[in-house]
Amino acid sequence: MHRGLHRYAVFTACATFCLIIAGALVTSNEAGLAVPDWPLSYGSLTPPWVGNIRYEHGHRMVATFVGMLTIGLVYWLWRREERRWVRRLGFIALGAVIAQGVLGGITVLFLLPTLVSVGHACLAQTFFCITVTLALVTSERWNQPLEGSSPWTLPALTTLSIFLQLAMGAALRHKGFGIIPHLIGAGVVTVMVMATLYRVLSRHSTQRALVQPAAILAVLLVAQLLLGAGSYIVREATRDAAQPLPFMVWTTVAHVATGALTLACSVWLTLVCWLLHRREGQAVPIAA
Amino acid sequence: MTYQKMFTAAAIAALLVAAGCGGGEKKEEAAKEAAPAAGGPVTKVDPATAATITGKVSFAGKAPAKRPILMDAEPDCKGLHATPAYVEEVVANANGTLANVFVYVKAGLEGKNFEPASTPVMLDQQGCIYKPHVIGVRIGQKLSVSNSDPTTHNVHPMPKANREWNQSQPPKGQPIEKEFARPEVMIAVKCNVHPWMRSYIGVVEHPFYAVTGDTGAFEIKGLPPGDYTLEAWHEKFGTAEQKVTLATSATQTVEFSFKGE
Numbered sequence: 001m002h003r004g005l006h007r008y009a010v011f012t013a014c015a016t017f018c019l020i021i022a023g024a025l026v027t028s029n030e031a032g033l034a035v036p037d038w039p040l041s042y043g044s045l046t047p048p049w050v051g052n053i054r055y056e057h058g059h060r061m062v063a064t065f066v067g068m069l070t071i072g073l074v075y076w077l078w079r080r081e082e083r084r085w086v087r088r089l090g091f092i093a094l095g096a097v098i099a100q101g102v103l104g105g106i107t108v109l110f111l112l113p114t115l116v117s118v119g120h121a122c123l124a125q126t127f128f129c130i131t132v133t134l135a136l137v138t139s140e141r142w143n144q145p146l147e148g149s150s151p152w153t154l155p156a157l158t159t160l161s162i163f164l165q166l167a168m169g170a171a172l173r174h175k176g177f178g179i180i181p182h183l184i185g186a187g188v189v190t191v192m193v194m195a196t197l198y199r200v201l202s203r204h205s206t207q208r209a210l211v212q213p214a215a216i217l218a219v220l221l222v223a224q225l226l227l228g229a230g231s232y233i234v235r236e237a238t239r240d241a242a243q244p245l246p247f248m249v250w251t252t253v254a255h256v257a258t259g260a261l262t263l264a265c266s267v268w269l270t271l272v273c274w275l276l277h278r279r280e281g282q283a284v285p286i287a288a
Numbered sequence: 289m290t291y292q293k294m295f296t297a298a299a300i301a302a303l304l305v306a307a308g309c310g311g312g313e314k315k316e317e318a319a320k321e322a323a324p325a326a327g328g329p330v331t332k333v334d335p336a337t338a339a340t341i342t343g344k345v346s347f348a349g350k351a352p353a354k355r356p357i358l359m360d361a362e363p364d365c366k367g368l369h370a371t372p373a374y375v376e377e378v379v380a381n382a383n384g385t386l387a388n389v390f391v392y393v394k395a396g397l398e399g400k401n402f403e404p405a406s407t408p409v410m411l412d413q414q415g416c417i418y419k420p421h422v423i424g425v426r427i428g429q430k431l432s433v434s435n436s437d438p439t440t441h442n443v444h445p446m447p448k449a450n451r452e453w454n455q456s457q458p459p460k461g462q463p464i465e466k467e468f469a470r471p472e473v474m475i476a477v478k479c480n481v482h483p484w485m486r487s488y489i490g491v492v493e494h495p496f497y498a499v500t501g502d503t504g505a506f507e508i509k510g511l512p513p514g515d516y517t518l519e520a521w522h523e524k525f526g527t528a529e530q531k532v533t534l535a536t537s538a539t540q541t542v543e544f545s546f547k548g549e
């Protein structure tokens with residue numbers, strides 16, 4: 001294992017998390033179209049630093065930085081990483097970040113079509129999960145021997161439900177759907193996370209590698225439900241405001257950011273289960 | 289299938305889906321570009337028989353509380369206001385009338401064509417507020433958007449029937465000149481740099497429209513005698529319709545009334 005590579009992968013994942021926050025700030029401030037051109041901003045790399053241009057161009061700058069980090073990561077993985085699937089995942093990350101940049105450009109040039117904006121939000125979460133995965137699988141801990149076994153179907157389904165829930169949230173933000181699908185999603189995710197937590201605690205309570213992500217996932221879920229309710233209340237209360245107010249913006253951005261962390265945490269748990277399952281070298285029946 | 293392959297396939301599928309979503313809107317936009325040119329001879333209105341509609345838009349009840357604009361983060365905007373700025377959504381006049389109401393002939397002029405407008409309609413940005421808040425423009429008439437501010441704006445009308453566009457305008461920059469191809473009441477205009485900035489454009493096929501000001505009055509002159517449907521539109525209170533029959537050379541009075549809280 002290359003320690004520097006792991007640290008770099010962690011840094012890339014953290015930068016990607018910041019990028020998600022920057023993107024959420026754009027949406028919440030209704031700044032998506034403050035810069036009408038793309039890839040340049042007002043025909044330059046240094047547009048006038050006023051109003052919502054700050055958010056939109058700031059997002060583009062962080063995105064460029066993450067794009068460059070990803071190129072570096074792919075190169076490093078390609079040189080140092082022995083596992084072929086990890087190297088491949090690096091290339092997928094690069095493809096995703098490029099596609100994401102183009103998608104961001106399309107949202108600007110085609111004036112924020114709902115589907116593209118939602119696609120941009122979903123691909124952001126996907127890319128974040130890839131960077132988190134790369135950070136995890138390059139860690140020393142990942143390559144230490146693990147004991148026991150745990151079916152990965154349930155955590156994988158939990159991850160899927162969280163991803164779909166984030167998509168519903170994005171659709172709500174970009175006015176593709178109302179609040180109802182997102183509320184139903186919240187119920188489904190809560191049940192899935194609780195079931196996952198229950199299983200980990202009841203069958204694998206001594207395995208720290210499983211208990212840790214499962215517990216963090218549960219904490220994030222509670223925080224996320226509170227933030228969701230909070231941002232809805234604040235949004236309703238400020239509905240008549242002349243412009244997006246900072247308090248509303250930050251509650252919503254915190255909700256989006258915690259959503260990303262929840263998904264990433266579920267990916268973490270799924271990966272550990274998958275690893276255990278793989279090392280066991282035989283199929284594990286999907287237990288009820 | 290191995291898990292790696294499944295993951296790769298899923299990731300590629302996600303990318304394709306995301307990329308595919310981008311294409312759909314293009315066609316729709318292209319369709320909006322083509323103008324349904326109103327053909328046929330120009331209808332001459334005989335001044336001797338032309339009729340007039342005059343009236344006012346009255347306002348009953350309480351106007352909602354004025355919504356202040358927070359400009360602290362934008363000194364270039366704030367500097368142009370001696371007193372706090374408010375959103376011009378509901379402007380109730382002292383004489384019990386309502387400003388910023390778009391009144392126009394909605395029906396009764398079908399098949400008639402009128403002399404095209406030769407002068408552009410002006411829309412300015414002053415202190416990061418659109419002036420005026422509500423305007424009317426005819427199909428094919430020039431809309432000239434100017435920027436009197438020392439700061440950058442983007443001008444972004446959000447029509448449903450017309451083609452949407454978004455263009456930036458530097459401080460005191462060249463006016464942006466545009467036309468609308470289809471009738472549409474109303475098109476919201478937004479500046480995404482300053483999210484409080486909003487105005488409305490009513491696009492009509494004929495010259496028979498008016499916007500109420502600080503007296504709440506309107507006048508629509510030079511109409512051929514006949515039966516018409518008149519509509520009044522307000523940003524917050526919606527629309528109201530009235531049927532009007534205009535006799536030769538008549539001046540007909542019409543009153544609309546909107547209600548607050």
Ligand SMILES: [Cu+2]
Nearest residue numbers: 441479481482
């Ligand atoms: Cu502006």
